[in-house]
Amino acid sequence: MAILQRPSVSHPRDVLLGAQAGSVQLPVCDHYSGVEARMRKSLQLQADMTQEFGTCVFDVTLDCEDGAPVGAEAEHAALVTELAAGAAPKARVGVRVHPVDHPSFQADMATIAGRAANRLTHIMVPKVESVADVHTAEQALTAAGAVDLPLHVLIESPAAVHRAFDIAAHPRVQSISFGLMDFVSAHGGAIPADGMGIEGQFTHPLVLRAKLEIASACHAHGKVPSHCVVTEFKNTDAVRVAAQKAARELGYTRMWSIHPDQIRPILEAMAPSEAQIEQACRIILAAQAADWAPISHAGQLHDRASYRFFWQLITRAHQTGCSLAPEVQMFFDASSASGGAK
Structure with a gap:
């Protein structure tokens, strides 16, 4: 019997960003x-x-x-x-x-x-x-x-x-x-x-x-x-x-x-507000745990369209020096170690 392999978790940038989704990120x-x-x-x-x-x-x-x-x-x-x-x-x-x-x-x-x-x-x-x-x-x-x-x-x-x-x-x-x-x-x-x-x-x-x-x-x-x-x-x-x-x-x-x-x-x-950052982090981490499939969060449906929005919000928070949850900050630490990310 074949065993289904769980796909490896990808960086949100690689999963979510397309040509019309903020492919360039610069300091604000x-x-x-x-x-x-x-x-x-x-x-x-x-x-x-x-x-x-x-x-x-x-x-x-x-x-x-x-x-x-x-x-x-x-x-x-x-x-x-x-x-x-x-x-x-x-x-x-x-x-x-x-x-x-x-x-x-x-x-x-x-x-x-x-x-x-x-x-x-x-x-x-x-x-x-x-x-x-x-x-x-x-x-x-x-x-x-x-x-x-x-x-x-x-x-x-x-x-x-x-x-x-x-x-x-x-x-x-x-x-x-x-x-x-x-x-x-x-x-x-x-x-x-x-x-x-x-x-x-x-x-x-x-x-x-x-x-x-x-x-x-x-x-x-x-x-x-x-x-x-x-x-x-x-x-x-x-x-x-x-x-x-x-x-x-x-x-x-x-x-x-x-x-x-x-x-x-x-x-x-x-910079986004603390409440916006907290919401975005929760949604992105839940999406990551679901391998980027649709999820329900606080009674609302979210999929890759909204994930993209919340990832961009998190990126802006990082660009403006805001504090991020350690589990989210690691995405940027990993990007820096590999030569930077958009």
Whole structure:
């Protein structure tokens, strides 16, 4: 008589995640700095908070576009390359280069990607207007020998928003960010100045439409939508409210920071509640025990569709430094030991 073998328990990521189920997972905060002293402080803060939370809870993106002094672009590119190369072993560091039509773009890519690709998590390309711009960036990475380095792109115009789905579909693109201030300015005064403020950016129809288009495009192709900056950087309550709205109402899973004081409010706003985490852990552990077959939990039926949702919630909890049950934390410890997991 044949004996049925119980299948081995797989990692939830392998069982549950498909092409349209969040195939890319990134820290929920992307912190930008471009002045040397602030770049060094940002990298140290990242190392300190990684030790505090047990995981890297935000990316540091070193900025060439707004950080490089005019006429000293090459020197700034060399500086960010040096900083990236000297970052802590587990650091997550990206670089924003100049736009593809800027005279320094090719030199940026040759220097930064050519010398530090193995230490970088991504290259951010601003003012992307079309898939052609993505191709140009991809070719520059290939020429620099950085054949596997992901691209993050910044959409900043109405025309680019119109092409968001095509841009998100490009396999090299990992994340799309929304450039609020350039987007508002591109409308020639049709959007009032308060459309760039903490309230107007969540109420003006054209701004809201653009944000939703970018988020929808990203989710359609398994990419990460990253919300724009809040310029009222001394108002941590405003940052927290903006992050909550971006995450809960607009579908954003990542947000820019431009000041160290913005990082923790973004983490807190994008983190699940303790009750949500506890529920998700209970359901995932019960599903694991059932070999991912349907289960009944608290009087409700759950199957792989809801398991996927709760696993993504747990992943976000881990990314924001929340405490997890030991039986669930082991999934992330095992992923780290095997080279990382999405």
